[in-house]
Amino acid sequence: MASFFVRVRKRLPLQMITRSVLYGLVLGVVCAGCQEQSEPANHAAAKSAVVMERPAALASESESAIAFADWMQACAKLPSNLRSGFRLPAKDLLPLKRFSELEVVLDRFFEWSTNGVMRSPDVWVGAPPAADEFFDASRVYFEPPAIPFQPFTQKLIVPADAEVFFHGDFHGDVQSLTGMLAWLNEQGYLNGFKILRPTTYLVFLGDYTDRGVYGTEVLYTLLRLKTENPERVWMTRGNHEDIGLTSRYGFIQEFVAKFGMDRAAIRKVSRIYDFLPVALYLGTGTDFIQCNHGGLEPGYDPAGLLAAPGETRFQLLGELRQVDFLERHPELVQSIPGSDRTRYSAMWRNFKPVSPIAPGLIGFMWNDFTLLGTEPAIGYDAGRGWVFGEAAARATLRAGSEGGRNVRAVFRAHQHSSAVNPMMRRLRSGNGLFRHWQENDTLPEADDARLRKTLDVREARSVPDGSVWTFNVAPDSVYGRNCGFTFDTFGLLTVRERFDQWSLRVINRE
Ligand SMILES: [Mn+2]
Numbered sequence: 357m358a359s360f361f362v363r364v365r366k367r368l369p370l371q372m373i374t375r376s377v378l379y380g381l382v383l384g385v386v387c388a389g390c391q392e393q394s395e396p397a398n399h400a401a402a403k404s405a406v407v408m409e410r411p412a413a414l415a416s417e418s419e420s421a422i423a424f425a426d427w428m429q430a431c432a433k434l435p436s437n438l439r440s441g442f443r444l445p446a447k448d449l450l451p452l453k454r455f456s457e458l459e460v461v462l463d464r465f466f467e468w469s470t471n472g473v474m475r476s477p478d479v480w481v482g483a484p485p486a487a488d489e490f491f492d493a494s495r496v497y498f499e500p501p502a503i504p505f506q507p508f509t510q511k512l513i514v515p516a517d518a519e520v521f522f523h524g525d526f527h528g529d530v531q532s533l534t535g536m537l538a539w540l541n542e543q544g545y546l547n548g549f550k551i552l553r554p555t556t557y558l559v560f561l562g563d564y565t566d567r568g569v570y571g572t573e574v575l576y577t578l579l580r581l582k583t584e585n586p587e588r589v590w591m592t593r594g595n596h597e598d599i600g601l602t603s604r605y606g607f608i609q610e611f612v613a614k615f616g617m618d619r620a621a622i623r624k625v626s627r628i629y630d631f632l633p634v635a636l637y638l639g640t641g642t643d644f645i646q647c648n649h650g651g652l653e654p655g656y657d658p659a660g661l662l663a664a665p666g667e668t669r670f671q672l673l674g675e676l677r678q679v680d681f682l683e684r685h686p687e688l689v690q691s692i693p694g695s696d697r698t699r700y701s702a703m704w705r706n707f708k709p710v711s712p713i714a715p716g717l718i719g720f721m722w723n724d725f726t727l728l729g730t731e732p733a734i735g736y737d738a739g740r741g742w743v744f745g746e747a748a749a750r751a752t753l754r755a756g757s758e759g760g761r762n763v764r765a766v767f768r769a770h771q772h773s774s775a776v777n778p779m780m781r782r783l784r785s786g787n788g789l790f791r792h793w794q795e796n797d798t799l800p801e802a803d804d805a806r807l808r809k810t811l812d813v814r815e816a817r818s819v820p821d822g823s824v825w826t827f828n829v830a831p832d833s834v835y836g837r838n839c840g841f842t843f844d845t846f847g848l849l850t851v852r853e854r855f856d857q858w859s860l861r862v863i864n865r866e
Pocket residue numbers: 525563594595596649769770771
């Protein structure tokens with residue numbers, strides 16, 4: 357793994373890395389870890405090895421944490437990514453002077469992750485993860501002595517009058533996040549980092565870092581929110597919550613520039629991703645929405661997780677059984693055009709992930725959805741993943757719905773393009789929130805004026821059964837610049853006893 361740490365010293369021409377190069381490099385990282393994992397002798401030795409000190413006992417809030425107002429002020433002084441041309445500001449402007457200031461919240465997060473609600477074997481559906489692997493935050497899956505890669509899903513029951521805020525990709529735009537927090541403070545939902553109302557939840561949909569230079573500040577802010585409201589703030593794992601991607605798309609480069617080349621620190625900050633669910637099923641007990649970064653993962657069946665008694669439950673993904681899913685749904689395969697059908701059928705697998713992308717992509721982190729109802733049931737975007745159309749999405753959501761428990765909709769992010777494309781035009785026209793497969797939306801290349809007449813662009817929107825929603829990326833990014841938007845977007849879902857009364861409000865900030 358030495359090569360991995362050497363590579364990140366070099367300044368990579370990030371925008372120029374092609375997908376195929378990216379994949380080759382990522383596999384290099386991942387496979388080094390995999391060999392260790394499958395080597396019983398090393399594995400046994402690993403159990404007694406001490407790689408890194410366990411997180412120290414928690415310092416009390418007051419002695420270690422930066423005050424909310426100071427943090428907001430420090431972040432407000434940062435030049436935007438676009439104004440600075442994605443260059444780091446002068447050292448004295450950085451809100452975190454040393455890694456130890458970030459480490460305080462990492463340690464607090466590890467303490468909650470390893471000794472909080474997840475630690476009890478009773479909250480796991482199926483076999484709970486091993487104490488000396490999953491819960492040993494000093495060990496990682498991508499470096500020897502390796503632990504298994506063990507992604508998981510989560511169920512969260514919320515009260516029937518819950519208000520749940522959602523935000524899409526930040527990609528190192530900290531002012532998008534602090535702007536949202538300022539709004540939540542103004543509106544009385546938060547006091548500083550602290551949630552005030554018992555029915556308020558915050559859900560972040562992944563891709564916190566990379567591509568903008570304030571990823572460490574985004575993570576610090578999110579982890580302050582999480583650790584001060586651990587049962588009310590949830591972060592899902594995006595495709596960029598993966599050391600294979602952060603080492604190539606800017607975050608580790610940013611981290612090294614800010615804190616120096618510190619392997620233990622890089623390992624530690626990367627370990628937080630393993631405690632973020634790849635999908636969060638949030639709902640009342642009868643109705644759920646699937647909250648995650650990318651798309652559907654047909655190889656995973658959530659029925660057991662949703663049926664388990666209790667308000668907060670977790671389940672290891674284990675083996676993803678995509679082939680089995682398609683065998684149960686031949687109609688989806690039949691609807692794929694002939695030549696693609698042959699190609700695709702060779703690509704579906706039953707597999708146990710050893711990393712977010714190997715031996716196949718985890719759909720929750722990577723997959724996409726088509727835009728129009730007229731597009732094919734299933735497609736494949738090379739280097740990105742499976743693209744689900746309306747029929748396949750509905751079939752997958754229905755397959756996870758059993759015993760009166762229904763997965764009704766998907767709230768996700770993962771959409772950005774550095775050039776205006778049909779998806780970005782829909783996000784721009786829809787004020788940063790797009791519902792796929794809208795009835796009148798039939799022209800893929802329609803312009804903004806046309807889309808604003810066609811799409812649901814209202815502030816308050818109903819949530820139809822089977823709907824899929826994409827939240828826009830933060831604006832201080834090449835996506836904001838190249839796609840011509842400067843507004844930030846978050847959503848407020850109001851949950852009700854009856855699903856047909858749930859509603860989603862779009863909130864925009866300049
Ligand atoms: Mn993404």
